[in-house]
Structures are given as structure tokens and as C-alpha cells.
Amino acid sequence: MAVEGKPPRRPSPAxxxxxWLLLTxxxxxxxALQPMEIRKIALLAPFEGQxxxxxxxxxxxxxxxxxxxxxxxxQLLPVDDGGDLSSASARIRALNLDSAVVAIIALGEAATxxxxxxxxxxxxxxxxxxxxxxxxEDSLYATDQGRxxxxxxxxxxxxxxxxxxxxxxxxxxxxNGSLADAExxxxxxDGGQQFPQPNWLAxxxxxxxxxxxxxxxxxxxxxxxxxxxxxxxISFADGYWQGAxxxxxxxxxxxxxxxxx
Numbered sequence: 001m002a003v004e005g006k007p008p009r010r011p012s013p014a015x016x017x018x019x020w021l022l023l024t025x026x027x028x029x030x031x032a033l034q035p036m037e038i039r040k041i042a043l044l045a046p047f048e049g050q051x052x053x054x055x056x057x058x059x060x061x062x063x064x065x066x067x068x069x070x071x072x073x074x075q076l077l078p079v080d081d082g083g084d085l086s087s088a089s090a091r092i093r094a095l096n097l098d099s100a101v102v103a104i105i106a107l108g109e110a111a112t113x114x115x116x117x118x119x120x121x122x123x124x125x126x127x128x129x130x131x132x133x134x135x136x137e138d139s140l141y142a143t144d145q146g147r148x149x150x151x152x153x154x155x156x157x158x159x160x161x162x163x164x165x166x167x168x169x170x171x172x173x174x175x176n177g178s179l180a181d182a183e184x185x186x187x188x189x190d191g192g193q194q195f196p197q198p199n200w201l202a203x204x205x206x207x208x209x210x211x212x213x214x215x216x217x218x219x220x221x222x223x224x225x226x227x228x229x230x231x232x233x234i235s236f237a238d239g240y241w242q243g244a245x246x247x248x249x250x251x252x253x254x255x256x257x258x259x260x261x
Contacts, residue, residue: 038073049083079095105205112126117139127208129156175201
């Protein structure tokens, strides 16, 4: 019972989102898909908290890929990871209930964690090095096997230093993501001033969304699909990106810039 004279507490935005998502998934889980039924690409990423810019940057990249593909039966489903492992796993369980979800793009520390992967039963692409390895047969890791197995976490460190502003020119990082050129940045923002500049993972997230879209259009397994994208050829073998390029960066004046050899 609410205390007299005080309005009842409203559930948090994250709780409302999770409740809405769970109800939506339960209604949508209704058996096998037909050729022109809706397919969904889910983006599991942080949309609240200190890493929310990572989530929204990825959202705009995937949204651009979906828009350019022009597939009438494909929808983008952005899902906040909740900011911790328990919430991220709960979101994955909800996505498992929706038969229309045919691919998940996961980005960030919680969304790509082994415990999150292990409750998933959909094809899922992991974007960025956050200190984790591939931990489930449904996971495709957009990095090479050696970096994943070594626990590389450069993208997490980059994100933390961008938030804190502590990056120094002496620090350097390796990432599979490449900075966007002016042409991609213009498409990404579509001339709107409310859009942030694409970050170092935006073009890679865009390419991986395109890979998922090609898989849907061709009716092929995501693990067997290949794409010549902005980041070169993307194809997976044994769950890892074959020939994944590595880019070196450091900070100059608070900006992440390529490090010359």
C-alpha cells in the first residue's frame, strides 16, 4: 500500500523495458517462421548507465544497416543489457522466447560475458574485446581465436578511458574495429545533429549487422555466411573471425586516433 500523501513509486525504465520485452516475447513465440513472416535482429547492449553511449552508437550502426538493406520483413529489436550479468542473462532468456529473433548482436562487458552466452540459444555475434572468450556453440566472436583466448580487453579499456578522460598518448590499444571515414559518418548520422560521431566499433557493428541481413535474405546459417564489408572479408570458422584485422590506437587530446607504425 502506498504511503498516504506520497505518490506510488514508478518502476524504473529498465524494469518497464524488461517487463514489456518479456510480454512481447511471450506473445510472439508461436512456432516456426514462414518465409515472409517478421524476422528480428536483436541488439543486446548497454543503453543506460555509464556505457550507454556504446549502446546507442551500436544502435545507429545497426539501424543504418537494416535501413539500407530494405528487407520489409526484418525489424531491429534493441534491448538494454541491464548493466550487470544477471540482467543480461534475463534479457537473453526473454529473447529465447521470441521465435522471430533469428540473430543477436551483443556488445559490451555484460552482454558478451560467458554466463550470458551460455543461456542463449540463438545465433549471436560478439562485438569487441571485453575480456571474455567464446563460451557457447551459438556464439560467433568477431575477433581472432588467439585474442579471445588471451582475454584481450582493449575495447573495455578504451571505453573506460573515453568516459573518464584519462587516456594518454603513451597508452596504445588494439581493436578489431576501424574508425569511420567521412562517407560512412555522413550516412550514419544522416545529417542529423542529434547523432553522435560513430565510434571505433561502429563500422564493425554495421558490417556484422549486414552479415546477419545477408543470412536472412539468403536463408543461410549465420555461421556459414560471408561478407566483404568496410572491415574486409568477414567469415567465421570454429566460431571466430578468420583473418580478423587488428588496428592500433592511442589518445590525443582526449580523442582516439590511429597509431602510425
